[in-house]
Amino acid sequence: MIEINKLTVSYGSKDVLAATDLAIADHETIAVIGPSGCGKSTLLYSIAGLIKPTSGSIMINGKSLLEPRMETSVILQDYGLLPWKNVYQNVALPLSIRGVAKSVIEDKVNALLNALHIEEQINKFPVQLSGGQQQRVAIARALIAEPDLLLMDEPFSALDATVREEMQDLILNLHQEHKLSLVFVTHSIEEAVILGKRIIVMQPNPGQIKRIITNPHFGDVKFRNEFAFHKLCVHVRQEMEGI
Amino acid sequence: MLSKLIKKHQTAYATIVIWLIWYLIHLTMQTKVVPNPFDAISTFVRLLSGELLFHLGASTLRILISIIFSLLIGGTFGLFLGLNDRFDRFFGPILYLLYPIPKIAFLPVFMILFGLGNTSKIILITVIIMFQVLVTIRDSVKGLSRTMFLSVRSTGASKLQIYQHLILPAILPKALTALRLSVGTSISVLFFAENFATRYGIGYFIMDAWTRINYLEMYAGIIAISLLGLFIFKSIDLLEQWACNWASLEKGEQSSYFK
Ligand SMILES: Nc1ncnc2c1ncn2[C@@H]1O[C@H](COP(=O)(O)OP(=O)(O)OP(=O)(O)O)[C@@H](O)[C@H]1O
Numbered sequence: 001m002i003e004i005n006k007l008t009v010s011y012g013s014k015d016v017l018a019a020t021d022l023a024i025a026d027h028e029t030i031a032v033i034g035p036s037g038c039g040k041s042t043l044l045y046s047i048a049g050l051i052k053p054t055s056g057s058i059m060i061n062g063k064s065l066l067e068p069r070m071e072t073s074v075i076l077q078d079y080g081l082l083p084w085k086n087v088y089q090n091v092a093l094p095l096s097i098r099g100v101a102k103s104v105i106e107d108k109v110n111a112l113l114n115a116l117h118i119e120e121q122i123n124k125f126p127v128q129l130s131g132g133q134q135q136r137v138a139i140a141r142a143l144i145a146e147p148d149l150l151l152m153d154e155p156f157s158a159l160d161a162t163v164r165e166e167m168q169d170l171i172l173n174l175h176q177e178h179k180l181s182l183v184f185v186t187h188s189i190e191e192a193v194i195l196g197k198r199i200i201v202m203q204p205n206p207g208q209i210k211r212i213i214t215n216p217h218f219g220d221v222k223f224r225n226e227f228a229f230h231k232l233c234v235h236v237r238q239e240m241e242g243i
Numbered sequence: 244m245l246s247k248l249i250k251k252h253q254t255a256y257a258t259i260v261i262w263l264i265w266y267l268i269h270l271t272m273q274t275k276v277v278p279n280p281f282d283a284i285s286t287f288v289r290l291l292s293g294e295l296l297f298h299l300g301a302s303t304l305r306i307l308i309s310i311i312f313s314l315l316i317g318g319t320f321g322l323f324l325g326l327n328d329r330f331d332r333f334f335g336p337i338l339y340l341l342y343p344i345p346k347i348a349f350l351p352v353f354m355i356l357f358g359l360g361n362t363s364k365i366i367l368i369t370v371i372i373m374f375q376v377l378v379t380i381r382d383s384v385k386g387l388s389r390t391m392f393l394s395v396r397s398t399g400a401s402k403l404q405i406y407q408h409l410i411l412p413a414i415l416p417k418a419l420t421a422l423r424l425s426v427g428t429s430i431s432v433l434f435f436a437e438n439f440a441t442r443y444g445i446g447y448f449i450m451d452a453w454t455r456i457n458y459l460e461m462y463a464g465i466i467a468i469s470l471l472g473l474f475i476f477k478s479i480d481l482l483e484q485w486a487c488n489w490a491s492l493e494k495g496e497q498s499s500y501f502k
Protein backbone atom coordinates (compact mmCIF):
# COMPACT_ATOMS: atom_id res chain seq x y z
CA MET A 1 0.00 0.00 0.00
CA ILE A 2 1.43 3.35 -1.10
CA GLU A 3 0.04 6.58 0.25
CA ILE A 4 1.17 9.82 -1.35
CA ASN A 5 0.22 12.87 0.69
CA LYS A 6 0.39 16.43 -0.64
CA LEU A 7 3.61 15.59 -2.46
CA THR A 8 5.35 18.70 -3.78
CA VAL A 9 8.65 18.74 -5.67
CA SER A 10 10.19 22.04 -6.70
CA TYR A 11 13.31 23.02 -8.56
CA GLY A 12 14.19 26.52 -7.49
CA SER A 13 10.93 28.42 -7.26
CA LYS A 14 9.20 26.22 -9.84
CA ASP A 15 6.77 23.57 -8.62
CA VAL A 16 7.30 20.56 -10.86
CA LEU A 17 4.82 18.54 -8.85
CA ALA A 18 2.20 20.35 -6.78
CA ALA A 19 0.43 18.91 -3.74
CA THR A 20 -0.27 15.53 -5.29
CA ASP A 21 -2.37 12.92 -3.45
CA LEU A 22 -2.57 9.31 -4.56
CA ALA A 23 -3.13 5.93 -2.95
CA ILE A 24 -1.97 2.76 -4.67
CA ALA A 25 -3.24 -0.62 -3.47
CA ASP A 26 -1.12 -3.75 -3.28
CA HIS A 27 -1.01 -5.66 -6.54
CA GLU A 28 -2.45 -2.75 -8.47
CA THR A 29 -1.15 -1.36 -11.76
CA ILE A 30 -1.05 2.37 -12.40
CA ALA A 31 -0.35 3.99 -15.76
CA VAL A 32 0.84 7.59 -15.70
CA ILE A 33 0.31 9.59 -18.87
CA GLY A 34 0.44 13.25 -19.84
CA PRO A 35 2.27 15.80 -21.94
CA SER A 36 6.04 16.16 -21.85
CA GLY A 37 7.34 18.01 -18.81
CA CYS A 38 4.24 17.52 -16.65
CA GLY A 39 6.19 15.74 -13.91
CA LYS A 40 5.60 12.05 -14.69
CA SER A 41 9.20 11.04 -14.18
CA THR A 42 9.42 13.25 -11.13
CA LEU A 43 6.45 11.44 -9.58
CA LEU A 44 7.98 8.05 -10.39
CA TYR A 45 11.43 8.95 -9.03
CA SER A 46 9.78 10.25 -5.87
CA ILE A 47 8.00 6.93 -5.33
CA ALA A 48 11.38 5.24 -5.90
CA GLY A 49 12.90 7.36 -3.15
CA LEU A 50 15.40 8.82 -5.61
CA ILE A 51 14.11 12.39 -5.26
CA LYS A 52 13.56 14.11 -1.93
CA PRO A 53 10.17 15.86 -1.87
CA THR A 54 10.11 19.56 -1.09
CA SER A 55 7.09 18.94 1.08
CA GLY A 56 4.48 16.27 1.68
CA SER A 57 5.21 12.61 2.24
CA ILE A 58 5.13 9.13 0.77
CA MET A 59 4.29 6.18 2.99
CA ILE A 60 4.88 2.64 1.77
CA ASN A 61 3.35 -0.12 3.90
CA GLY A 62 3.00 2.33 6.74
CA LYS A 63 6.64 3.41 6.64
CA SER A 64 7.78 6.84 5.62
CA LEU A 65 9.94 6.71 2.46
CA LEU A 66 13.29 8.40 3.05
CA GLU A 67 15.66 6.50 0.74
CA PRO A 68 15.39 3.86 -2.00
CA ARG A 69 13.69 0.71 -0.68
CA MET A 70 15.21 -2.70 -1.16
CA GLU A 71 11.81 -4.04 -2.25
CA THR A 72 11.30 -1.43 -4.96
CA SER A 73 12.79 -1.99 -8.42
CA VAL A 74 13.09 0.69 -11.06
CA ILE A 75 13.44 0.40 -14.83
CA LEU A 76 14.44 3.69 -16.41
CA GLN A 77 13.84 4.92 -19.91
CA ASP A 78 17.19 3.95 -21.42
CA TYR A 79 17.37 0.93 -19.08
CA GLY A 80 20.41 2.21 -17.15
CA LEU A 81 22.37 -0.98 -17.86
CA LEU A 82 26.07 -0.68 -17.06
CA PRO A 83 28.15 -0.98 -20.25
CA TRP A 84 31.13 -2.52 -18.40
CA LYS A 85 29.13 -5.38 -16.95
CA ASN A 86 27.95 -8.30 -19.01
CA VAL A 87 24.39 -9.58 -18.88
CA TYR A 88 25.09 -11.83 -15.93
CA GLN A 89 26.80 -9.11 -13.91
CA ASN A 90 24.13 -6.53 -14.73
CA VAL A 91 21.32 -8.81 -13.62
CA ALA A 92 23.24 -9.86 -10.50
CA LEU A 93 24.00 -6.27 -9.45
CA PRO A 94 21.16 -5.69 -6.95
CA LEU A 95 22.07 -8.94 -5.17
CA SER A 96 25.84 -8.36 -5.23
CA ILE A 97 25.22 -4.96 -3.69
CA ARG A 98 23.29 -6.65 -0.91
CA GLY A 99 26.12 -9.10 -0.33
CA VAL A 100 24.12 -12.20 -1.28
CA ALA A 101 26.18 -15.40 -1.59
CA LYS A 102 27.62 -16.09 -5.05
CA SER A 103 25.98 -19.51 -5.43
CA VAL A 104 22.54 -18.10 -4.58
CA ILE A 105 23.03 -15.27 -7.07
CA GLU A 106 24.06 -17.72 -9.77
CA ASP A 107 20.96 -19.86 -9.37
CA LYS A 108 18.63 -16.90 -9.37
CA VAL A 109 20.21 -15.18 -12.35
CA ASN A 110 20.18 -18.36 -14.41
CA ALA A 111 16.55 -19.04 -13.56
CA LEU A 112 15.49 -15.52 -14.54
CA LEU A 113 17.51 -15.45 -17.75
CA ASN A 114 15.84 -18.72 -18.72
CA ALA A 115 12.40 -17.42 -17.86
CA LEU A 116 12.97 -14.32 -19.99
CA HIS A 117 14.61 -16.30 -22.84
CA ILE A 118 17.91 -14.43 -22.76
CA GLU A 119 20.05 -17.23 -21.34
CA GLU A 120 22.14 -17.28 -24.51
CA GLN A 121 23.19 -13.67 -24.03
CA ILE A 122 24.60 -14.30 -20.57
CA ASN A 123 28.19 -13.33 -21.41
CA LYS A 124 27.40 -10.48 -23.76
CA PHE A 125 27.75 -6.81 -22.97
CA PRO A 126 24.86 -4.35 -23.39
CA VAL A 127 26.23 -2.90 -26.68
CA GLN A 128 26.05 -6.36 -28.17
CA LEU A 129 22.31 -6.71 -27.51
CA SER A 130 19.24 -5.63 -29.44
CA GLY A 131 16.83 -3.16 -27.87
CA GLY A 132 14.39 -5.91 -26.91
CA GLN A 133 17.15 -7.98 -25.34
CA GLN A 134 18.42 -5.00 -23.36
CA GLN A 135 14.87 -4.46 -22.17
CA ARG A 136 14.66 -8.05 -20.97
CA VAL A 137 17.95 -7.71 -19.15
CA ALA A 138 16.63 -4.61 -17.42
CA ILE A 139 13.48 -6.51 -16.45
CA ALA A 140 15.57 -9.39 -15.14
CA ARG A 141 17.65 -7.00 -13.07
CA ALA A 142 14.48 -5.45 -11.71
CA LEU A 143 12.96 -8.80 -10.77
CA ILE A 144 16.03 -10.47 -9.28
CA ALA A 145 15.55 -8.87 -5.88
CA GLU A 146 11.93 -10.09 -5.78
CA PRO A 147 10.37 -6.65 -5.45
CA ASP A 148 6.85 -5.93 -4.27
CA LEU A 149 6.80 -2.72 -6.30
CA LEU A 150 8.01 -2.25 -9.86
CA LEU A 151 8.43 1.26 -11.28
CA MET A 152 9.01 1.82 -14.99
CA ASP A 153 9.69 5.06 -16.85
CA GLU A 154 8.66 4.71 -20.49
CA PRO A 155 10.17 1.24 -20.60
CA PHE A 156 9.06 0.28 -24.09
CA SER A 157 9.32 3.55 -25.98
CA ALA A 158 12.44 2.50 -27.89
CA LEU A 159 11.00 -0.80 -29.10
CA ASP A 160 9.17 -1.53 -32.33
CA ALA A 161 5.49 -2.43 -32.23
CA THR A 162 5.71 -6.24 -32.17
CA VAL A 163 8.44 -6.42 -29.55
CA ARG A 164 6.54 -3.86 -27.60
CA GLU A 165 3.36 -5.96 -27.46
CA GLU A 166 5.44 -8.97 -26.50
CA MET A 167 6.95 -6.98 -23.63
CA GLN A 168 3.56 -5.73 -22.49
CA ASP A 169 2.27 -9.30 -22.31
CA LEU A 170 5.42 -10.30 -20.45
CA ILE A 171 4.88 -7.54 -17.89
CA LEU A 172 1.23 -8.55 -17.45
CA ASN A 173 2.26 -12.15 -16.83
CA LEU A 174 4.97 -11.12 -14.38
CA HIS A 175 2.50 -8.92 -12.58
CA GLN A 176 0.11 -11.86 -12.16
CA GLU A 177 2.86 -14.28 -11.24
CA HIS A 178 4.86 -12.22 -8.79
CA LYS A 179 1.96 -10.34 -7.21
CA LEU A 180 3.71 -7.01 -7.45
CA SER A 181 2.38 -3.49 -7.69
CA LEU A 182 3.25 -1.69 -10.86
CA VAL A 183 3.54 2.02 -11.59
CA PHE A 184 4.69 2.99 -15.06
CA VAL A 185 5.00 6.13 -17.14
CA THR A 186 4.10 5.98 -20.81
CA HIS A 187 3.48 8.23 -23.77
CA SER A 188 1.28 5.64 -25.44
CA ILE A 189 -2.44 5.72 -24.72
CA GLU A 190 -2.82 2.10 -25.91
CA GLU A 191 -0.11 0.96 -23.53
CA ALA A 192 -1.73 2.82 -20.63
CA VAL A 193 -5.03 1.11 -21.38
CA ILE A 194 -3.49 -2.36 -21.73
CA LEU A 195 -1.33 -2.27 -18.63
CA GLY A 196 -3.13 0.14 -16.32
CA LYS A 197 -5.84 -0.85 -13.87
CA ARG A 198 -6.05 2.84 -13.24
CA ILE A 199 -4.82 5.48 -15.65
CA ILE A 200 -3.55 8.73 -14.23
CA VAL A 201 -3.71 11.67 -16.58
CA MET A 202 -1.38 14.48 -15.55
CA GLN A 203 -1.19 18.10 -16.62
CA PRO A 204 1.67 20.61 -16.46
CA ASN A 205 2.32 24.03 -14.88
CA PRO A 206 2.42 23.03 -12.15
CA GLY A 207 2.56 19.26 -12.58
CA GLN A 208 -0.49 17.63 -11.07
CA ILE A 209 -3.02 14.85 -11.51
CA LYS A 210 -5.84 15.95 -13.73
CA ARG A 211 -7.98 12.83 -13.79
CA ILE A 212 -7.88 9.21 -12.69
CA ILE A 213 -9.61 6.81 -15.06
CA THR A 214 -10.48 3.33 -13.85
CA ASN A 215 -10.09 0.59 -16.43
CA PRO A 216 -12.87 -1.99 -15.99
CA HIS A 217 -11.39 -4.31 -18.63
CA PHE A 218 -7.96 -4.65 -17.11
CA GLY A 219 -6.68 -8.20 -17.25
CA ASP A 220 -8.83 -9.42 -20.15
CA VAL A 221 -6.61 -11.54 -22.32
CA LYS A 222 -7.90 -10.57 -25.74
CA PHE A 223 -8.72 -7.05 -24.70
CA ARG A 224 -6.38 -5.48 -27.27
CA ASN A 225 -8.67 -6.37 -30.18
CA GLU A 226 -11.99 -5.47 -28.63
CA PHE A 227 -14.22 -2.52 -29.20
CA ALA A 228 -14.15 -1.59 -25.49
CA PHE A 229 -10.41 -1.18 -25.74
CA HIS A 230 -10.70 1.44 -28.46
CA LYS A 231 -13.50 3.16 -26.63
CA LEU A 232 -11.34 3.52 -23.54
CA CYS A 233 -8.43 4.78 -25.63
CA VAL A 234 -10.65 7.48 -27.09
CA HIS A 235 -11.79 8.40 -23.60
CA VAL A 236 -8.21 8.78 -22.37
CA ARG A 237 -7.29 10.81 -25.45
CA GLN A 238 -10.19 13.19 -24.83
CA GLU A 239 -9.08 13.67 -21.25
CA MET A 240 -5.57 14.45 -22.43
CA GLU A 241 -6.67 16.82 -25.14
CA GLY A 242 -8.83 18.71 -22.70
CA ILE A 243 -5.66 19.88 -20.95
CA MET B 244 46.60 -13.14 -45.37
CA LEU B 245 49.38 -10.56 -45.05
CA SER B 246 47.14 -8.10 -43.23
CA LYS B 247 46.21 -10.83 -40.77
CA LEU B 248 49.86 -11.56 -40.10
CA ILE B 249 50.57 -7.86 -39.57
CA LYS B 250 47.65 -7.52 -37.20
CA LYS B 251 48.96 -10.39 -35.13
CA HIS B 252 52.51 -9.09 -34.87
CA GLN B 253 52.03 -5.35 -35.03
CA THR B 254 55.08 -4.34 -33.03
CA ALA B 255 57.42 -6.71 -34.86
CA TYR B 256 56.06 -5.53 -38.19
CA ALA B 257 56.53 -1.85 -37.33
CA THR B 258 60.03 -2.49 -36.00
CA ILE B 259 61.11 -4.21 -39.19
CA VAL B 260 59.70 -1.43 -41.39
CA ILE B 261 61.41 1.28 -39.34
CA TRP B 262 64.73 -0.56 -39.41
CA LEU B 263 64.48 -0.97 -43.17
CA ILE B 264 63.82 2.74 -43.64
CA TRP B 265 66.62 3.59 -41.25
CA TYR B 266 68.96 1.28 -43.18
CA LEU B 267 67.94 2.83 -46.52
CA ILE B 268 68.63 6.33 -45.20
CA HIS B 269 71.95 5.11 -43.89
CA LEU B 270 72.86 3.68 -47.30
CA THR B 271 71.77 6.69 -49.33
CA MET B 272 73.07 9.45 -47.07
CA GLN B 273 76.42 7.90 -46.23
CA THR B 274 76.91 10.05 -43.14
CA LYS B 275 78.06 9.26 -39.65
CA VAL B 276 74.98 10.98 -38.21
CA VAL B 277 72.86 8.08 -39.50
CA PRO B 278 74.86 4.99 -38.59
CA ASN B 279 74.14 1.45 -39.65
CA PRO B 280 71.12 0.37 -37.55
CA PHE B 281 72.72 -3.00 -36.85
CA ASP B 282 75.78 -1.33 -35.38
CA ALA B 283 73.53 0.90 -33.29
CA ILE B 284 71.67 -2.14 -31.97
CA SER B 285 74.80 -4.04 -31.10
CA THR B 286 76.10 -0.95 -29.29
CA PHE B 287 72.78 -0.74 -27.48
CA VAL B 288 72.94 -4.38 -26.43
CA ARG B 289 76.55 -4.04 -25.32
CA LEU B 290 75.90 -0.89 -23.27
CA LEU B 291 72.72 -2.24 -21.78
CA SER B 292 74.64 -4.61 -19.55
CA GLY B 293 76.40 -1.63 -17.98
CA GLU B 294 76.08 2.11 -18.01
CA LEU B 295 73.00 2.45 -20.20
CA LEU B 296 70.84 0.27 -17.98
CA PHE B 297 71.59 2.61 -15.14
CA HIS B 298 70.45 5.69 -17.09
CA LEU B 299 67.41 3.87 -18.42
CA GLY B 300 66.48 2.83 -14.90
CA ALA B 301 66.73 6.39 -13.61
CA SER B 302 64.44 7.70 -16.36
CA THR B 303 61.97 4.86 -15.98
CA LEU B 304 61.74 5.43 -12.26
CA ARG B 305 61.13 9.16 -12.73
CA ILE B 306 58.34 8.50 -15.22
CA LEU B 307 56.68 5.74 -13.19
CA ILE B 308 56.68 7.75 -9.97
CA SER B 309 55.21 10.71 -11.85
CA ILE B 310 52.50 8.54 -13.38
CA ILE B 311 51.48 7.18 -10.00
CA PHE B 312 51.37 10.61 -8.39
CA SER B 313 49.47 12.17 -11.27
CA LEU B 314 46.90 9.38 -11.28
CA LEU B 315 46.36 9.75 -7.56
CA ILE B 316 46.21 13.55 -7.50
CA GLY B 317 44.60 14.13 -10.90
CA GLY B 318 42.18 11.26 -10.35
CA THR B 319 41.06 12.48 -6.95
CA PHE B 320 40.57 16.08 -8.03
CA GLY B 321 38.98 15.05 -11.32
CA LEU B 322 36.43 12.91 -9.47
CA PHE B 323 35.80 15.63 -6.93
CA LEU B 324 35.21 18.35 -9.51
CA GLY B 325 33.16 16.05 -11.73
CA LEU B 326 30.87 15.11 -8.86
CA ASN B 327 30.63 18.57 -7.26
CA ASP B 328 29.33 21.12 -9.70
CA ARG B 329 29.60 23.90 -7.18
CA PHE B 330 33.37 23.54 -6.87
CA ASP B 331 33.84 23.02 -10.56
CA ARG B 332 32.25 26.41 -11.17
CA PHE B 333 35.16 27.95 -9.26
CA PHE B 334 37.98 25.74 -10.47
CA GLY B 335 36.79 25.01 -14.01
CA PRO B 336 37.71 28.40 -15.51
CA ILE B 337 41.09 28.37 -13.77
CA LEU B 338 41.86 24.89 -15.10
CA TYR B 339 40.75 25.95 -18.53
CA LEU B 340 43.28 28.78 -18.50
CA LEU B 341 46.13 26.69 -17.08
CA TYR B 342 45.53 23.61 -19.23
CA PRO B 343 47.13 24.79 -22.51
CA ILE B 344 50.17 26.43 -20.86
CA PRO B 345 53.29 24.43 -21.70
CA LYS B 346 54.24 23.30 -18.22
CA ILE B 347 57.84 22.79 -19.27
CA ALA B 348 58.26 26.55 -19.11
CA PHE B 349 58.11 26.19 -15.34
CA LEU B 350 61.12 23.90 -15.16
CA PRO B 351 63.40 26.76 -13.96
CA VAL B 352 60.86 27.70 -11.31
CA PHE B 353 60.56 24.11 -10.11
CA MET B 354 64.34 23.77 -10.02
CA ILE B 355 64.65 26.87 -7.88
CA LEU B 356 61.83 25.81 -5.57
CA PHE B 357 62.46 22.07 -5.34
CA GLY B 358 66.16 21.76 -6.04
CA LEU B 359 68.07 20.61 -9.06
CA GLY B 360 67.70 16.90 -8.38
CA ASN B 361 64.95 14.39 -8.99
CA THR B 362 62.19 16.23 -7.16
CA SER B 363 61.85 19.10 -9.61
CA LYS B 364 61.87 16.74 -12.60
CA ILE B 365 59.27 14.44 -11.10
CA ILE B 366 57.07 17.38 -10.14
CA LEU B 367 57.26 18.80 -13.65
CA ILE B 368 56.21 15.52 -15.27
CA THR B 369 53.56 14.92 -12.64
CA VAL B 370 52.03 18.31 -13.37
CA ILE B 371 51.90 17.58 -17.10
CA ILE B 372 50.23 14.18 -16.80
CA MET B 373 48.05 15.26 -13.89
CA PHE B 374 46.36 18.03 -15.86
CA GLN B 375 45.42 15.68 -18.65
CA VAL B 376 44.13 13.06 -16.23
CA LEU B 377 42.26 15.59 -14.12
CA VAL B 378 40.44 17.22 -17.02
CA THR B 379 39.63 13.91 -18.70
CA ILE B 380 38.28 12.30 -15.55
CA ARG B 381 36.26 15.34 -14.59
CA ASP B 382 34.63 15.45 -18.02
CA SER B 383 33.94 11.74 -18.16
CA VAL B 384 32.30 11.77 -14.73
CA LYS B 385 30.13 14.66 -15.85
CA GLY B 386 29.21 12.74 -18.97
CA LEU B 387 27.79 9.79 -17.03
CA SER B 388 24.09 9.55 -17.67
CA ARG B 389 21.69 10.43 -14.91
CA THR B 390 19.69 7.28 -15.45
CA MET B 391 22.76 5.15 -14.86
CA PHE B 392 23.29 6.86 -11.49
CA LEU B 393 19.64 6.56 -10.59
CA SER B 394 19.37 2.92 -11.55
CA VAL B 395 22.40 1.98 -9.47
CA ARG B 396 21.21 4.08 -6.57
CA SER B 397 17.75 2.52 -6.76
CA THR B 398 19.27 -0.86 -5.95
CA GLY B 399 20.20 0.54 -2.55
CA ALA B 400 23.89 0.97 -3.33
CA SER B 401 26.01 2.86 -0.83
CA LYS B 402 28.32 5.69 -1.87
CA LEU B 403 31.27 3.33 -1.89
CA GLN B 404 29.36 0.82 -4.00
CA ILE B 405 28.43 3.54 -6.49
CA TYR B 406 32.15 4.21 -6.90
CA GLN B 407 32.87 0.51 -7.23
CA HIS B 408 30.16 -0.39 -9.73
CA LEU B 409 29.61 2.85 -11.60
CA ILE B 410 32.16 5.62 -11.34
CA LEU B 411 35.50 3.82 -11.34
CA PRO B 412 34.75 1.37 -14.17
CA ALA B 413 33.34 4.25 -16.22
CA ILE B 414 36.40 6.46 -15.92
CA LEU B 415 39.11 3.80 -16.13
CA PRO B 416 39.32 3.58 -19.93
CA LYS B 417 39.22 7.37 -20.19
CA ALA B 418 41.97 7.71 -17.61
CA LEU B 419 44.13 5.24 -19.53
CA THR B 420 43.57 7.19 -22.73
CA ALA B 421 44.57 10.38 -20.95
CA LEU B 422 47.66 8.61 -19.70
CA ARG B 423 48.56 7.39 -23.15
CA LEU B 424 48.20 10.91 -24.56
CA SER B 425 50.28 12.56 -21.87
CA VAL B 426 53.00 9.96 -21.44
CA GLY B 427 54.39 10.78 -24.91
CA THR B 428 54.68 14.43 -23.99
CA SER B 429 56.13 13.65 -20.62
CA ILE B 430 58.92 11.51 -22.08
CA SER B 431 59.97 14.40 -24.33
CA VAL B 432 59.86 16.72 -21.37
CA LEU B 433 61.90 14.32 -19.29
CA PHE B 434 64.47 14.14 -22.06
CA PHE B 435 64.75 17.90 -21.93
CA ALA B 436 64.78 18.15 -18.15
CA GLU B 437 67.47 15.50 -17.86
CA ASN B 438 69.87 17.86 -19.56
CA PHE B 439 69.94 20.02 -16.47
CA ALA B 440 71.79 19.33 -13.28
CA THR B 441 71.86 15.58 -13.50
CA ARG B 442 74.31 12.89 -14.54
CA TYR B 443 71.72 10.12 -14.65
CA GLY B 444 68.93 9.56 -17.11
CA ILE B 445 68.57 8.68 -20.73
CA GLY B 446 68.30 12.35 -21.73
CA TYR B 447 71.67 13.06 -20.18
CA PHE B 448 73.13 9.95 -21.83
CA ILE B 449 72.01 10.94 -25.31
CA MET B 450 73.20 14.54 -25.10
CA ASP B 451 76.45 13.45 -23.49
CA ALA B 452 77.12 11.00 -26.33
CA TRP B 453 76.37 13.78 -28.76
CA THR B 454 78.93 16.15 -27.23
CA ARG B 455 81.45 13.34 -27.37
CA ILE B 456 80.50 12.91 -31.04
CA ASN B 457 79.85 9.24 -30.39
CA TYR B 458 76.92 8.72 -32.70
CA LEU B 459 76.60 5.00 -32.11
CA GLU B 460 76.14 5.56 -28.38
CA MET B 461 73.76 8.39 -29.10
CA TYR B 462 71.62 6.04 -31.17
CA ALA B 463 71.83 3.39 -28.49
CA GLY B 464 70.32 6.02 -26.18
CA ILE B 465 67.62 6.85 -28.71
CA ILE B 466 66.75 3.16 -28.97
CA ALA B 467 66.60 2.99 -25.17
CA ILE B 468 64.25 5.96 -24.82
CA SER B 469 62.05 4.55 -27.61
CA LEU B 470 61.86 1.25 -25.78
CA LEU B 471 60.94 3.10 -22.59
CA GLY B 472 58.05 4.75 -24.41
CA LEU B 473 57.01 1.46 -25.98
CA PHE B 474 57.14 -0.30 -22.63
CA ILE B 475 54.82 2.26 -21.02
CA PHE B 476 52.42 2.23 -23.97
CA LYS B 477 52.26 -1.54 -24.00
CA SER B 478 51.66 -1.64 -20.25
CA ILE B 479 48.74 0.76 -20.67
CA ASP B 480 47.40 -1.42 -23.51
CA LEU B 481 47.60 -4.53 -21.36
CA LEU B 482 45.88 -2.82 -18.47
CA GLU B 483 43.17 -1.66 -20.81
CA GLN B 484 42.61 -5.12 -22.26
CA TRP B 485 42.49 -6.62 -18.82
CA ALA B 486 40.23 -4.09 -17.14
CA CYS B 487 38.20 -2.52 -19.93
CA ASN B 488 37.57 -5.17 -22.56
CA TRP B 489 34.00 -3.88 -22.75
CA ALA B 490 35.19 -0.50 -24.05
CA SER B 491 36.84 -2.04 -27.10
CA LEU B 492 33.46 -3.42 -28.15
CA GLU B 493 32.29 0.11 -28.80
CA LYS B 494 35.15 1.14 -31.02
CA GLY B 495 37.03 -0.32 -33.94
CA GLU B 496 33.93 -0.81 -36.07
CA GLN B 497 34.20 2.47 -37.93
CA SER B 498 35.83 1.08 -41.05
CA SER B 499 33.03 -1.45 -41.48
CA TYR B 500 30.42 1.32 -41.39
CA PHE B 501 32.32 3.24 -44.02
CA LYS B 502 32.05 0.83 -46.93
N1 LIG C 1 17.05 18.30 -12.23
C1 LIG C 1 16.14 19.22 -12.63
N2 LIG C 1 16.37 20.54 -12.45
C2 LIG C 1 15.47 21.45 -12.84
N3 LIG C 1 14.30 21.18 -13.42
C3 LIG C 1 14.01 19.88 -13.64
C4 LIG C 1 14.91 18.83 -13.26
N4 LIG C 1 14.36 17.65 -13.60
C5 LIG C 1 13.18 17.94 -14.16
N5 LIG C 1 12.96 19.28 -14.20
C6 LIG C 1 11.76 19.95 -14.74
O1 LIG C 1 10.65 19.36 -14.15
C7 LIG C 1 9.59 19.24 -15.08
C8 LIG C 1 9.05 17.83 -15.06
O2 LIG C 1 10.07 16.94 -15.46
P1 LIG C 1 9.78 15.39 -15.65
O3 LIG C 1 11.04 14.77 -16.09
O4 LIG C 1 9.13 14.87 -14.44
O5 LIG C 1 8.74 15.44 -16.85
P2 LIG C 1 8.06 14.23 -17.62
O6 LIG C 1 6.60 14.38 -17.45
O7 LIG C 1 8.66 12.95 -17.24
O8 LIG C 1 8.42 14.60 -19.13
P3 LIG C 1 8.77 13.61 -20.34
O9 LIG C 1 7.48 13.06 -20.80
O10 LIG C 1 9.35 14.54 -21.36
O11 LIG C 1 9.74 12.60 -19.84
C9 LIG C 1 10.13 19.68 -16.42
O12 LIG C 1 9.62 20.97 -16.71
C10 LIG C 1 11.61 19.73 -16.22
O13 LIG C 1 12.15 20.79 -16.94
Ligand SMILES: [Mg+2]
Nearest residue numbers: 040041042153
Ligand atom coordinates in the same frame (compact mmCIF):
# COMPACT_ATOMS: atom_id res chain seq x y z
MG1 LIG D 1 10.02 11.58 -18.18
